[in-house]
Amino acid sequence: MNAQKIEEKPKTEIAGDEPIIICRSVNKWFGEFHVLRDVSVEVAPKEVVVVIGPSGSGKSTFIRCINRLEEHQEGQIIVDGMELSHDVRNIAAVRREIGMVFQQFNLFPHLTVLQNITLAPTKVRRRSRDDADTKAMQLLERVGIPEQANKYPGQLSGGQQQRVAIARALAMEPKIMLFDEPTSALDPEMIKEVLDVMKELAHSGMTMIVVTHEMGFAREVADRVLFFDQGRIVEQGTPDYFFESAQHPRTKLFLSQIL
């Protein structure tokens, strides 16, 4: 897998019709602290959106709102035609369609790799155990670690754990994948193996929202880059535009410090 050369991903044409995620004037507060201010974004199917920004700018909170790990307090979030509200059934339905990968992997340490992957398909989607196992092995093949299936997460390296986490999310066959700084907790030597998997995933046409500090990944894979600061989208655009000719002084300052 790592050795495979990943082809250049053709940039997705952002069609105006039928966005799969719609956020309209989303506002959120943690107590008095205003985390998200009037965030409005639309994401088209198969689009790869990379969210960057300084710490505390609300990027993680933003994507956590999309699968309702955080509740937004004002505005509208519509995923795949379903609006996120207090309706539990909607939340469950939305979560079935969205896979999420966390910075800290959050694998279930008491279950083997295989059990981690098959748990949700068997319990939520009611797949048979054999189907789930077969599918899980395919996914492990896809992320390049089929030989680790019967190990426990604690026995794997960070990069392997994160790839298992991706496989676990994919096992639910989601329409959308959210990545919350998937490589930030990894050793430099392991970042590439995870990014390769993500690139392959983007290439296969998955709708992805990725919060990351990997500018190389953003430049190579993203259809669109969102720059967050203080709970607002300061600037957005294609990677070419964003990295070459960003206009806003805050964006320029940020880019000058990390590039």
Added chain:
Amino acid sequence: MTTIQERRPGVINEAYYEEPATKPPPLLAVGPLAWVRENLFGSLMDTCLTIAGTLLVIGVIWSFLAWAISWANWFSVTLNLRLFMIGRVEQFMDLRALVLALFICFILGVNLAALARVSRRVWGALTITLALLYLLPALINATVPLPPTYLAAGQIEIVSGSVTEVPVPTLGFIAHSGETITIQVAHGIADSDAALEKLNSFTDRATNAIRNAAENRLETEARIAELNTLLAGDTLTVRQREAASSELASLEVPPPVNEALAVNQTPVDVRILDANFEPLASATLTTDTEPLTIAVPRDGWYILEKSVEGNDSSVDILAINGVYPILERNFLRSDPTDTNAGPQRVYQYCRATDIFMVEGGRPRIDGEDIPAIGIIDHQYKNARPFSDYLILMLAPLLNQIQLPVALFVALTAIGYSGARWVDRQFSPASKPRSTSRRAATWLWIVLPVVAFILIAGIMPNGPLQFSDSQLWGGLLLTMLLTAVGIVGAFPIGIALALGRRSSLPVVSTFSTLYIEVVRGVPLVTVLFMSMLLVPFVIPSLGGPDTAPYRAMVAVTLFSAAYLAENVRGGLQSLPPGQEEAAKALGLAGWQITLYITLPQALRAVIPALVGQFISLYKDTSLVAIVGLIDLTGVTKNVAAQTEFQSLLRETYVFISVIYFIFSYVMSVVSRRIEASGSGAARRV
């Protein structure tokens, strides 16, 4: 080697590409010697602590062993094993309790096969232990002679201090067919009071009185000699000198006891009769005659008559082999062949030295039971030599436990091998232990039902007739309370823990209130409430036959509160990411609890949970205070019997060992569970 002058901006370590050479560590850096040096004698302080600690441990163990072997009266244990194990339950419970224990051993064997492999070394150790259990008592019984019983004969009053004793002329005893009884006049002991004083073995009251008189006289003599030495010196003040003189004047050395009582001076007539007063043998014995020897024709009661010929002023001390103190027991038993007759009182006589037992048939004279060689009057006196300890204490204990222990081990082995065999036959290669695992789970589920049927009974008659719950006792009751406590408190505790974390205010308030109230009350109080308040508030549940059940409920509800807090600690120790990840996968709330948080939380708190279970196990001893006869209650009862009065030390040492064994097993099992499966993986 690069010198400073040769330094270049980048250097490759060529040696890196070769297989690195491994050097052995210095000789004194590894191995037991190095460990000892580093850990025990690392510094002056360490050395001092090591030496002081070692001496302390040796001293404590030494004095304990000296007590246990020379002085402790373990008859209170060896004669009451049944009481300790199952209490005063009906006779039919013996078999049922054994079957239950064997069933549990079988399950443990199956479970063992499902979890671990028993190495050849463990099998070897078990075999050796079992062999020892059988060989050791056999060896002791074959090689170590039983000590004699000393009985005084004569018509004279023997005065020792305030005690006056007259030797009993007729005594009953029980004997086993084929045994030899030897009676002779005790050699050597009448030569001096010093010899009389050192008389050690089973002695009757009259012999005790003689021995005490000799001891008193020797002590008085020693005191007079001491006072004379003091008065001859010049270390005393005037006042002390006066006191010493007056004490000396008050002291009077009685004549030597052996001479005053003319011990062993007169021939003694001895007769042995069977239970129907038919004489079997008789002799007139002096110190010079051959001992009277007689082979016992059959199991049962015999009578010993002894009298000193016509002389009112002399005493003989007989050394008798084959006649030993007995313990009398009685209980109610119904005739299994005649169910119409009510239960009859059965008298059982048990010989202390080897647990040989005879039922009823006690001979009577003029309607009175003839006095027996009871263990109250014929206690072992003086320090016991090691050989006597082996034959009197160790061998009878091992003889009693060898069969049950062998059966327990056998059933465990059968369960283990059976499960292995079933696994080989039916388990798929990918999951080689799945069949035994399923079998073990089912057996554990069936166990409570089986246990209830065996202990409580399910029918009015027959082998599974109802047992009287008031009689449940001993280890049986302790284990019953513990098992019910654990099985009951575990789910309630989990429910309370989840309840306390619930977002519903009613549920969380109730859980919190329950936990805090119960944790604020001592277990004794809860037990007293269940014993005293329940009969008052709900009379239908308050009968004496429900007392064990009420204790179970009290223990369960009490432990649940503590368990809840342990489980809650485990739930709180989980990183929030676990729940988030589970939510993001679309799992419902109850699924998250069931599959993600609870398993991890419980695994995280295994040490605390097992600690709670162990403390529950030990806390069940408190039911002794509210009148149930558990292991601790039995101890109190045994020490209250006249035969074993004031033998609290021995019985408490014994039950401590039992408590310890089970607690230790629990803690070992918990460590194994912690180390197994994902528990082991997590620590990698």
